[in-house]
Amino acid sequence: MSQLAKLQSDFQAYLMDDVKGAAFKAHMIDDEKVGAKKRLGIYVDAYRLRIIEALATTYPKLKALLGDDLFEITARAYIKQFPSKYRNMRWVGDKMQTHLEQTLSQHPIAVEMAAFEWALGLAFDAEDAPNFTLQDLAAILPEDWANLTFRFHPSYHLLPLQHNVVQIWNALDKEEIPPNALQTNAPCLIWRMDLNAHFRSLDTTEYAALQSIVEGASFGTLCEQLQENASEEDATIQAAQYLSGWLNDGLITKA
């Protein structure tokens, strides 16, 4: 290892653990005015504070849910457990869900909140794609309808949730006291519309409908699927309503 490589390796080790890495201090000028320990301490603190801030930006409601103190403890432990491998701070929090499963498993709501906020972040800057519009739909010939399949926007994400995370998120967003954590089984649809991340809970029928369409089922297949619980006419109306809703939400893109 070159001298420079050794210096950098030791400097980094010091930033991660200034007790274990203390020997590195001898490489820095130790003056009367400030002193090497305090000087390096500026870097030691800045490293953590910068990442804690980035995590708070990615997980604002998780922070509100845990409170400042527990969030900071969690963030510090996270930094130790999952040092950043990313050039872009935006990705630094990608292991938060795993981290919370390991450290706060008694609070499954925190785990789900992290999953939810991470998904919102992914929707926010997912790839762009041109929307499939009602005009595009109008151009489809009647005989082609049954075989019509759809491509979903890159920001589209279906998140299975076991708790009332969405309600808690909404309350925290309005700076209200959040409801208690409750078990529910409400899958959540997350996507980007008009440049902002959106989300809504899905009922089981729409969830199933979306899942099959995303997996490549045709409009005709969707109608058949809905007929299991409705008349042919009602099923077709339902399928058309779903489709126009997804179009309006910008969920479907041009093929």
Added chain:
Amino acid sequence: MSNTQQLPHLTSPSLGFGLGLRTEHYHPILNSKFSESLKVDWFEVLSENYMVPGGKPLYFLDKIRENYPVVMHGVSLSIGSTTPLDADYLRDLRKLADRIQPAWISDHLCWTGVHGQNMHDLLPLPYTEETAKHVVERVGIVQDYLGRRILLENVSSYASYIDSTMTEWEFITEVAEQADCLLLLDVNNIYVSGYNHQFDAKVFIDGVPKNRVQQIHLAGHHNHGDYIIDTHDAPVIDPVWDLYEYAISRFGAVSTMIERDDHIPELAVLVEELQIARDIAAKSLEVAA
């Protein structure tokens, strides 16, 4: 310095006076009535913030680019690191440059991590021949890949190595001349590091190659008494304005901008602060002429 006259002219003409682009200002910048009278000549964007797949950041960047020259400023190139250059990062950087056609691309003369880790900080380098050689080699690779000269910025530092064998300005000069790259001179950082390491900021300014300074940064900081931390959360202080005047009298008209990363005020407040830079530069150039 006797051969100054013969030095090749490497820098592009000044873009004037700019600001760092911040999300808080997207709307006021794009509000058409305001932008007609907006006295900002160009914007600097933090490259990494826009090295994302899509969505709002790129949408606004494209819009702003339609109306203003833009320069790209990165924090994660890690040019001084002993870990190999990150090919994915360079690819994404080039992709962004292809998209927005920046006037130029800059990053910092520092390192940000080793062993595949990123500490997300601008860590200081020891000023040695070994380091200079290492950085020069890597700048060469980056410039070849990007097909252009890059600008390297002097960072604020809080600690210095006993291993250093030259001053920071000697180191910068050696790197810039050997690598044939350009410089982004952060006048505030010179002040901060000068305060922290007790050197004369003017000697620093006098010591860097005049023909390679393409951009100047100005910013505020936080003075803790014994040392200064470069926080970019406050207005530029008077001693830094004085240094700026000194720098312009030496380098001539150089693209100048103010960085504000925290406690971000309304756009109009920064535009007003930028006017101070305009006035100082005008005065300084008048005296020089």
